[in-house]
Amino acid sequence: MNRISLVYNGKLRKFSAPSAWNELSRKQLYYWCGIIRMRIPVEQAMQAAVMFFYGISIGLLSRLNTSAAYDAQLRLSLDFLMGENTLTKNVIGSVRLFFRRYHGPSNRLANISVGEYRRTELYYQLYLKTGDQELLRLLAATLFRPAGKGGVEDIREPVNEIRINRRARLFRWLNPNWLHAILLYYEGCRGSIIKSHPKIFKPSKQAAEGNGLMDLEDQILAYSGDKLGNFKDTVAINLYVFLKHMTQRIEEYERLQRKGKL
Structure with missing residues (x-):
């Protein structure tokens, strides 16, 4: 301080x-x-x-x-x-609109699934490209959800596309300051996630030129099966668990390459 x-x-x-x-x-x-x-x-x-x-x-x-x-x-x-946005603490907690409370994820997005992150990433990248406020509302509606049967570590209701779209329309009446606060919180967490997983989020020529979108669907498909289960099971896995699994597989592949076994 x-x-x-x-x-x-x-x-x-x-x-x-x-x-x-x-x-x-x-x-x-x-x-x-x-x-x-x-x-x-x-x-x-x-x-x-x-x-x-x-x-x-x-x-x-x-x-x-x-x-x-x-x-x-x-x-x-x-x-x-x-300077650089390093906000990873969810000081927002929850937002209230029309007598209903919508709860956000925990600090560092620690309790979101890889499927939820894939969705928010697409909304975030498209919002930066277009400035379309509807995409920002979809981002907020994905992260901030009413209480449901999410479990002990996540009190939010499960991700549901129909309910997210409905909530995004409702968020037109949410104070714009809260929408921007949610954007800053997500942006800070996103930056932290990318920095802490350099083997996964490597700079690409497309990213440098601002072309294309980073979509985790291919990675989820590639790493689903065996230990992580099918695609449906994999998208429900905690983001950090999935990224740790990816990192371990990449490191194992690199070791085999160095030993000339590939």
């Missing part, structure tokens, strides 16, 4: 603000998404962030008569907001 002390009217005032994405509170993430959506210049956005995150009002900031260098230092303390 960032902590500062300022003297005003002879009294020492202490303020604190997050220093990393995972230190953001639910309220702070919500308001930061509101600032982003305003599309104001970066300097104004950071000034607004300083006032909100540190809890320093415009009036108090002006009366403190801080130097330009000190103001710049305060903004610099929040520069992580303009």
